[in-house]
Amino acid sequence: MCGIIGYTGGEEAVPIIIDGLKRLEYRGYDSAGIACQCDAKVEVRRCKGKISELDSQLSDFSGSSSTAIGHTRWATHGKPSEENAHPHRSDGIVIVHNGIIENYIELKQQLEGEGYVFTSETDTEVICHLIKKHSEDKSLTEALMEAIRSVRGAYAIAAMSEKEPGRIVAARKDSPLVAGIGDGECFVASDIPAFLAHTRKVVFMEDGEMAVLSPEGIEFLSLEGKPIQKETVTIDWNAAMAEKGGYRHFMLKEIFEQPRSVADTITGRLLSHRTGEINLEEFGLEDQQLRTLEKVTIVACGTSWHAGLFGKYIIERFARIPVEVDIASEFRYRGPILQDNSLFVSITQSGETADTLAAQRLAQAQGTKTLSICNVVGSTASREADAVFFTRSGPEIGVASTKAFTAQIVALYLFSVALGRAKGALDEDGARDLINDLLTVADLMEQTLLSDPEIKGIAKELHKNKAFLFLGRSLQFPIALEGALKLKEISYIHAEGYAAGEMKHGPIALIDDGYPVVVCAPKDDLYEKVVSNIQEIRSRGGTIILITNESNKAHAAGISDYVITVPDCPTHIMPIITAVPMQLLSYHIGVFLGCDVDQPRNLAKSVTVE
């Protein structure tokens, strides 16, 4: 939700802020704005729409500024409009904010009573007036400290004052904020890619911390004003990893990056290829802990929840212990029972999803050991969990998750083998075979990606349909759910994912002439059962798009309208492979419909509010 960037240094700030905002646009993109310190004044420009709109509005901006803050918004309070766009201003104070201020109505009434005039519908404006109120006799740092004492809720804030040129003050609680340290320049942002082109030296801010930025450096403070020593981390991503690299969209680039990304997830995680022994240290877990484990609880949202469902199937299959999977927003409010000897696993690409974080904190409060399967290094989930397994997919910029999903599945597969060994459900030979199967995945994905032109052709023929059904069974069921989510996210076509065996219990009523049904059915022990479902759909006029394995092509062609084949491989790694044509089909349908596939309407990449 919302992206923030601040810069102070010796360079021209406006292009740095605009470039940073473009890299944060995945977080929200309904309106944007910038505030720049020019001489003794602060100039604010805001607009409805994307950063490109803001950029073109700045074409007449002739001032010179080396300190500025910017914001790209995902509306929570108040519609997308210029008035509601950030930065907000109260005389010489300007701020940008990510998060939600829960008590803003009572604060607003109080401030209105004191004569402050509100010009937006946002919750943010109260913080701005509060800072202004306290800054009469205090520095910007003290005034922000005082202001946030009155607010309840989540925030990442960056503020500037006309009275303090060259200075940006930032604070965080429950919304991500990271600082960057360059040569004679400093940055603060919601996420690292915003300033990755300038520095790889970062400091992750924790809840309840403030940062005071000037070109000379950054001072970190507690909310009581006490200095805090923070560690500077050098990030091993480079700016090019967050570029499109010649692809038309980030989503397509990220789909094609998957062979590399899953290989990166596996690399270094094996103690021995020969025995298939997994390096448990990489999971932050010990063999003894796994041996006594009696239950695994997986919690996540969206695509990560689909990965979690795969985790249930694979862990129960290989480790033979019960796994519960829940949607984080449900889990946190249902009074979950976390028994002794259980492990809580959060799955999150961003590591900042509000509901997933709340669920993880709830598990920790109950004394349950937590493991986070996470992509973003330094994210809140990864820092707060007792143990962390980084998926190492690199930055995922497309709002619709692709490479993070397959990496999460690979991580869960590795975990299930490790757990299977520790629990004695797998012997050495069994584990070695499973790991050898996994080591073929990158090649299999490469081969699958060769079908892109064929999948594009199918998408061309089908893109005008108004609704799709996706079916799968067992390990292919989470893939069917994910296929439906991908399609609806990026093409706005209604799509439902179902367990194929459930079809007769309702969804079959949807089928009529030409209704498209994407079926994920490799030739496995449940194939015949799915074929029965296919026949039931065909006899009602439905159109079948069957994703199956290469050696089953001839049979598949006889029972479906379109066949997409993937290379033959064992059932347990097949979902990592069938995910790819699902992603490509959605991508091409979205593109044929003229949709903004990288930044679909109403969505944001990291959902940092409830």
Ligand code: M6R
């Ligand atoms: O960063 P997370 O993995 O915690 O995000 C969870 C969901 O918000 C995310 O997967 C969402 O469903 C994506 N738009 C899926 O493409």
